[in-house]
Amino acid sequence: MICGTSKSGTPLQNDLYIIRVDSLGSQKWSMLAGGPGNDWGSDICRASDGNYVTGGYSNSFGFGSFDILLSKIGRSGPNGIEAEPPTLVPGKGWLKAFPNPFRTTASIDFQIAEPTQVDIGIYNIAGQKICRLFNGTLSSGQHNMLWNGLDQSGKKVSSGIYLCRLSSESSQLWLKLVKLP
Secondary structure, eight states: OEEEEESSSSTTSOEEEEEEEOTTSOEEEEEEEOOSSOEEEEEEEEOTTSOEEEEEEESSSSSSSOEEEEEEEBTTBTTOOOOOOOEEETTTEEEEEESSSBSSOEEEEEEESSOEEEEEEEEETTSOEEEEEEEEEEOSEEEEEEEOSBOTTSOBOOSEEEEEEEEESSOEEEEEEEEOO
């Protein structure tokens, strides 16, 4: 992936230009993006979901001067962003949360492949279990639990990073949760 700037789009203005090449340097796809002003691309990196995030700056949008420009492009090209997959364990299930970050309540969705004993807990960054959301047997399929941002004694936890752990007889899944003030 290459990210830069081109004047081939909007006349007399710069536009963000992204090109993807294969291992031999042959172009797979490219795209121009920008508005009525100048838009510069300066960085590109691969996100954890396999899509790409570009950075730069723009005076096409915003409140006057130059603003930071961030965009996300699907790994297969400019046809849109591919959905971020949940945390996957092949043949065993997945775990995800929404919203994340959250202020009051996070909805924790998960799937298990077969009926099993499940323990779902929330841990602080020091690895201490601060509350248990569920401990029991669940059927295979999709399930949902809510975490209301409270510890086991019912006190509101402070803002910060927490970990949700789903453990079963055959696997463990971990998910980072971010609690906002």
